[in-house]
Amino acid sequence: MPPESKTFNPDSTDNLLAEASHCVKCGRCLSVCPVFRETGRETEAARGKLSLIESASAEEIKTSSKRLKEIVSFCLLCGACAEICPNLVPGDAIIQKARETFNSKDNLSLPFKLTLSHILPFPARMNGVHKAGIIFHPLLLKKVPSESGLNWRFPFPHDKKHRLIPELTDEPFLKKYSLKKPPSNPSAALFVGCVSNYVYPAIAEAVLDILQHLEISVFIPPEQACCGLVAFGTGITGIDRKLAQKNIAAFESTDPIPIVAFCSSCSSHLKNYSELFEEKEWRERALKFSQRVKDFSEFLFDAGFQNQSDLKPVDSSRRLTFHDPCHLRRKQGIFDQPRQLLKSVKGVKFVETGEENLCCGSGGSFNLSHYDISLKIFKRRLRSIEKADVDTVVTSCMGCLLQFLDGLYQENKAIRVKHLAEILGETFPR
Amino acid sequence: MLKKKVISKLAKIVGQDNISTSQEDLVCYSYDAVNKKFLPDAVIFPADSGEISAVLKLANKEQFPVIPRGAGTGFSGGTLPIWGGVVLVTSRLNQIIEIDTDNLTAVVEPGVVCGEFQKEVEKEGLYYPPDPASLAFSTLGGNVAECAGGPHALKYGVTRDYVTGLEAVLPTGEIFTTGVKTMKGVVGYDLTRLIVGSEGTLAIVTRIYLRLIPKPETTLTIMAIFKNIEAATRTVASIIKGKTVPSKLEFMDQESIKCVETYHNLNLPSDTKALLLIELDGDLITVERQADSVEEICREQGSFRVDRARNSQEAESLWEVRQAISPSLAQLNPTKINEDIVVPRSKIPYIINQIEKIKNNYQLQIVSFGHAGDGNIHVNIMIDDKIPGEKEKADKATKEIFQEVLEAGGTLSGEHGIGITKASYLAMELPEKEIELMKKIKRVFDPNEILNPGKIFYGKV
Ligand SMILES: Cc1cc2nc3c(=O)[nH]c(=O)nc-3n(C[C@H](O)[C@H](O)[C@H](O)COP(=O)(O)OP(=O)(O)OC[C@H]3O[C@@H](n4cnc5c(N)ncnc54)[C@H](O)[C@@H]3O)c2cc1C
Ligand code: SF4
Ligand code: SF4
Numbered sequence: 001m002p003p004e005s006k007t008f009n010p011d012s013t014d015n016l017l018a019e020a021s022h023c024v025k026c027g028r029c030l031s032v033c034p035v036f037r038e039t040g041r042e043t044e045a046a047r048g049k050l051s052l053i054e055s056a057s058a059e060e061i062k063t064s065s066k067r068l069k070e071i072v073s074f075c076l077l078c079g080a081c082a083e084i085c086p087n088l089v090p091g092d093a094i095i096q097k098a099r100e101t102f103n104s105k106d107n108l109s110l111p112f113k114l115t116l117s118h119i120l121p122f123p124a125r126m127n128g129v130h131k132a133g134i135i136f137h138p139l140l141l142k143k144v145p146s147e148s149g150l151n152w153r154f155p156f157p158h159d160k161k162h163r164l165i166p167e168l169t170d171e172p173f174l175k176k177y178s179l180k181k182p183p184s185n186p187s188a189a190l191f192v193g194c195v196s197n198y199v200y201p202a203i204a205e206a207v208l209d210i211l212q213h214l215e216i217s218v219f220i221p222p223e224q225a226c227c228g229l230v231a232f233g234t235g236i237t238g239i240d241r242k243l244a245q246k247n248i249a250a251f252e253s254t255d256p257i258p259i260v261a262f263c264s265s266c267s268s269h270l271k272n273y274s275e276l277f278e279e280k281e282w283r284e285r286a287l288k289f290s291q292r293v294k295d296f297s298e299f300l301f302d303a304g305f306q307n308q309s310d311l312k313p314v315d316s317s318r319r320l321t322f323h324d325p326c327h328l329r330r331k332q333g334i335f336d337q338p339r340q341l342l343k344s345v346k347g348v349k350f351v352e353t354g355e356e357n358l359c360c361g362s363g364g365s366f367n368l369s370h371y372d373i374s375l376k377i378f379k380r381r382l383r384s385i386e387k388a389d390v391d392t393v394v395t396s397c398m399g400c401l402l403q404f405l406d407g408l409y410q411e412n413k414a415i416r417v418k419h420l421a422e423i424l425g426e427t428f429p430r
Numbered sequence: 431m432l433k434k435k436v437i438s439k440l441a442k443i444v445g446q447d448n449i450s451t452s453q454e455d456l457v458c459y460s461y462d463a464v465n466k467k468f469l470p471d472a473v474i475f476p477a478d479s480g481e482i483s484a485v486l487k488l489a490n491k492e493q494f495p496v497i498p499r500g501a502g503t504g505f506s507g508g509t510l511p512i513w514g515g516v517v518l519v520t521s522r523l524n525q526i527i528e529i530d531t532d533n534l535t536a537v538v539e540p541g542v543v544c545g546e547f548q549k550e551v552e553k554e555g556l557y558y559p560p561d562p563a564s565l566a567f568s569t570l571g572g573n574v575a576e577c578a579g580g581p582h583a584l585k586y587g588v589t590r591d592y593v594t595g596l597e598a599v600l601p602t603g604e605i606f607t608t609g610v611k612t613m614k615g616v617v618g619y620d621l622t623r624l625i626v627g628s629e630g631t632l633a634i635v636t637r638i639y640l641r642l643i644p645k646p647e648t649t650l651t652i653m654a655i656f657k658n659i660e661a662a663t664r665t666v667a668s669i670i671k672g673k674t675v676p677s678k679l680e681f682m683d684q685e686s687i688k689c690v691e692t693y694h695n696l697n698l699p700s701d702t703k704a705l706l707l708i709e710l711d712g713d714l715i716t717v718e719r720q721a722d723s724v725e726e727i728c729r730e731q732g733s734f735r736v737d738r739a740r741n742s743q744e745a746e747s748l749w750e751v752r753q754a755i756s757p758s759l760a761q762l763n764p765t766k767i768n769e770d771i772v773v774p775r776s777k778i779p780y781i782i783n784q785i786e787k788i789k790n791n792y793q794l795q796i797v798s799f800g801h802a803g804d805g806n807i808h809v810n811i812m813i814d815d816k817i818p819g820e821k822e823k824a825d826k827a828t829k830e831i832f833q834e835v836l837e838a839g840g841t842l843s844g845e846h847g848i849g850i851t852k853a854s855y856l857a858m859e860l861p862e863k864e865i866e867l868m869k870k871i872k873r874v875f876d877p878n879e880i881l882n883p884g885k886i887f888y889g890k891v
Contacts, residue, residue, distance in 0.1 A: 024465050024757050026503065026564075026757035027503040030501060031543070031545070031567040040541070041475075042502065043454075043458045052454055061453055067454040067455070071458075086690070086756075087760050088693065
């Protein structure tokens with residue numbers, strides 16, 4: 001078991017929250033904030049939240065206030081505000097920190113606290129929970145206040161609206177895979193992530209096939225856990241660190257081979273692990289870990305997947321586009337690689353769907369706590385896709401994928417959404 | 431403080447979902463781009479002119495201030511609730527009602543964002559030229575109230591030149607319309623022009639009738655860099671004198687270049703002291719010819735590098751950089767005293783020189799950039815107002831700059847308005863009689879002084 005993570009340090013928190021005062025209230029971020037663009041309410045844009053965080057830090061507003069928590073929950077952490085801010089104010093990071101600081105744990109429901117602190121960090125228990133269906137149990141989640149932003153990204157059966165809920169797999173990918181013999185001399189280690197493990201093992205399998213096809217031998221550390229991004233995003237202090245420690249330890253034996261993650265939200269968060277720790281030992285171990293992380297598209301591109309001349313044409317799609325996950329384009333600066341990979345696919349036309357880099361509206365737990373707005377944000381994204389007459393949307397983030405699945409279903413559209421690995425997996429005999 | 435009874439009446443008018451009185455919400459409506467904080471007593475989001483009329487009638491009866499608010503990006507504090515009251519946000523009046531391609535006109539609600547309207551208009555091959563640097567997020571209602579302008583003012587004029595009529599609600603609650611939907615019209619006083627630029631003190635605009643022009647066939651952007659500021663300002667004067675009217679002609683000094691480069695690297699040589707961004711528009715042949723001549727003038731006047739944007743993306747990204755300057759200056763010092771003086775164009779080299787002197791005298795950080803083409807320069811005094819004496823020093827410098835501007839035949843504000851930030855300087859430019867006349871007009875429109883009180887004129891009228 002990994003050692004306890006360092007407790008939360010108010011000084012460093014102050015530093016980040018203090019950056020809220022660097023906002024000069026110019027309003028530029030209003031033009032890109034996906035939530036503000038739908039609601040038109042200042043409370044929903046970075047500018048409003050930053051001014052509120054400033055007031056709360058100065059104790060002009062009670063940090064225990066319910067409305068404060070609700071307002072900071074209205075954010076996708078998409079980073080669009082930070083990207084456009086002429087003063088380089090890291091809006092999303094400050095809002096995340098505010099959630100952590102103001103969401104005192106006392107406000108969480110007991111079952112949820114238990115799940116987060118005692119189950120998520122331990123894959124074996126997670127499997128048990130999965131089997132019993134406990135984590136998805138309506139009773140567990142009903143008690144989570146929507147404004148705390150504390151919801152899990154998985155699809156829940158408790159939804160009042162007829163949200164499309166993919167079935168859980170009978171056998172989690174990691175469990176199935178753990179029965180196989182690990183390669184003696186692996187050249188990459190695979191990070192699987194929760195959604196693929198519990199909901200879409202087929203995507204993980206496509207990834208494995210592609211890597212195998214490129215003659216890359218892959219090791220999948222069985223002890224790996226959830227990347228912790230949703231816990232981090234909702235500001236649940238400590239749990240995200242615990243998960244990070246678990247993963248760092250799980251991949252250490254394979255140092256220095258690259259760690260490949262095929263969910264871009266995961267890869268983005270894994271690359272940021274060192275930021276989670278203040279204490280020297282863990283910071284260094286985390287840094288070593290993070291430097292090895294590659295997003296799937298980045299890794300495939302470097303491995304030259306796009307240069308193969310003997311790929312067979314794909315016939316499941318006519319016109320496709322790539323939906324940039326915020327965690328890929330903004331947070332990792334990866335733009336060209338997935339495009340080059342898709343353009344190498346024969347038989348389909350690759351089209352761009354708008355210069356705007358629109359968010360899909362998923363935002364980790366956002367689409368659960370604010371479903372209606374999330375769907376509106378999705379519709380704006382959908383309009384740009386429909387205009388380009390696309391039949392397949394390809395992406396590389398499980399959050400985006402789930403969002404598209406539900407959104408396309410709600411809107412009754414005959415457009416498919418696929419993970420990058422699923423499309424690339426069709427280009428050679430498997 | 432508003433009485434409970436008043437709040438529940440307001441809630442009845444706009445609906446419970448469209449009023450907030452919680453401290454947390456009020457904080458989010460307590461500022462604009464001046465970055466000062468005044469908490470209102472309530473924020474409301476009315477749906478239409480009918481609701482606005484009912485709110486204003488109630489305000490007259492119960493005597494509370496109503497402050498119209500668009501996007502809250504004003505640079506003179508126009509939407510700050512300095513005496514409390516109700517902030518009335520136009521975000522729900524956000525429909526483009528009509529774009530008439532037969533008559534080249536449009537009808538919009540005030541909450542429509544300027545840049546989004548421009549995009550829709552351009553889809554029809556038409557053009558709405560007013561282009562404040564805040565166009566991607568400021569509202570047309572706010573643009574009308576401040577008579578906003580931007581780089582395009584040089585060739586195409588400002589908001590005022592495109593507004594042909596308005597629907598508005600008087601402070602006393604009556605809904606009225608001004609102007610015409612035609613190209614011309616001289617019936618009665620020109621109330622449209624009176625309300626445009628009145629900073630939300632005379633009426634709340636609920637519908638705007640605009641005229642449009644055909645979209646220019648092509649545009650071309652040139653960037654010229656200089657090793658000294660005089661060469662750049664001389665170039666501006668020469669271009670104007672050379673009888674080419676660029677569609678934009680913008681100037682940046684060394685400090686503003688430095689600040690904005692941390693946001694977007696332009697890869698400029700380190701000894702760049704000034705920069706001109708120039709846009710030409712029109713038909714392809716004319717634009718090419720004009721570009722050659724402008725480039726030649728730039729070189730003649732001492733520019734050591736003149737670049738043409740190779741494509742529209744490159745051009746757009748240059749103009750995006752231009753739009754980011756103002757907020758990026760906060761990197762120098764936390765408090766910005768933001769002036770937008772205008773001088774006759776031939777006086778630009780002179781005024782820049784005088785500002786340079788004042789800057790050295792007072793040992794202040796003063797950054798200048800702006801619409802050199804029309805003589806409108808944004809002069810920003812960047813201070814840390816926590817340091818004792820800084821604010822006083824800056825105020826003195828401001829006054830001296832204003833004196834220079836007026837002596838050069840200029841005006842104190844080209845586009846940001848007076849609001850609260852410049853109210854105390856009003857008498858420097860306007861004669862007593864004129865101010866008194868303006869106050870009388872305000873009293874006629876707003877006898878109980880409930881609409882955006884305390885703005886333009888210092889204190890009560
Ligand atoms: C980065 C930046 C760059 C800028 N660049 C420019 C520029 O280049 N040129 C320029 O001119 N300005 C510029 N500005 C200033 C500002 O954007 C403009 O004044 C703009 O017109 C304000 O619009 P708004 O929607 O934000 O209005 P607000 O700030 O919300 O309000 C401004 C004033 O208008 C009144 N008002 C708003 N809506 C109505 C209505 N419907 N009826 C009656 N009154 C109303 C308000 O009461 C207030 O007095 C800039 C601001 C920023 C932050
Ligand atoms: S763009 Fe930056 S400085 Fe401007 S309002 Fe948004 S966070 Fe504040
Ligand atoms: S991170 Fe995204 S959703 Fe959150 S305030 Fe910034 S732009 Fe808006």
